[in-house]
Amino acid sequence: MPVPAFVLELRRSVGHDPLFLTGVTAVVLRDDAGPTPSVLYGRRSDNGLWALPSGIVEPGEQPATTVVREVEEELSVVVEPERLALVTSDPPITYPNGDVCRFVSLTFRCRWVSGEAALGDDETLEVAWRPADDPPADLDVLQRRRLAVALTEGSACVFDR
Template sequence: MLLYMSNSAREAQSTPLHSVSVAGAVVREDGRLLAIRRADNGTWELPGGVLELAEAPEAGVVREVFEETGIQVEVDELTGVYKNTTRGIVALVFRCKPSGGSERTSDESTAVDWLTPEEVSERMAEVYAVRLLDALAGNGPHVRSHDGRQLT
């Protein structure tokens, strides 16, 4: 039996699928940075998650940070775009400032802490630490790729 596939169907099959996530690089007035210890794997990361289909990126950051930490934020600016080339995840990181709320854990976080830049480098894997450090450095947005473990 001969199967026919239209050009548009062939193109759709070969189009790579990506997931878009958002994360907040939340910087307090004293320079400390908001971080969570993830419940699923115990790693320290920025609060964030998958952007919902009809959601604006800035709204997604506000929602994700609050859900995971209890901290309300105001979004300042996009500071970086980071692609996990292994998993096809594109992360948009926004520098934010806290505007209310209080720290609490969630189903997705077992700890919430305000870290110094030095503590960020000590506790986080390079691919997550660089997102916070890029947000502090400014002169972005930075665009970086990684394989899930290290920058490429």
């Protein structure tokens, strides 16, 4: 995944020390494909695993704008965020180059508006709609939680304490 320019600039000052960044994840639902809604996934080019669309909030950007931008850039689909479903502080990630990040993650439940799922950039190897009750087998535990919370019908945002 390409590193945003603002993160590269921060790294010049902090080296590999932990950065706290805001990330967004989209649980994109499409209801027109059958009795069960479908969820949009992309297979990541950096690790080959299936994942929900996600990205980093750029300076000055609203998180809901980020989620719309990331889904369109990566998977060629236009979405409308319906609600903020989950707020978490994720465990630290150490990248192969030694950089450490910890994300405050905002998961949005989104509605498909238009577009056919397709590769939008080099961050994704493959895209697929899957029934909401049948996520990819290699979806990690954090992503499964995001999915489960976003699929609930409640309107309140879930957060950890």
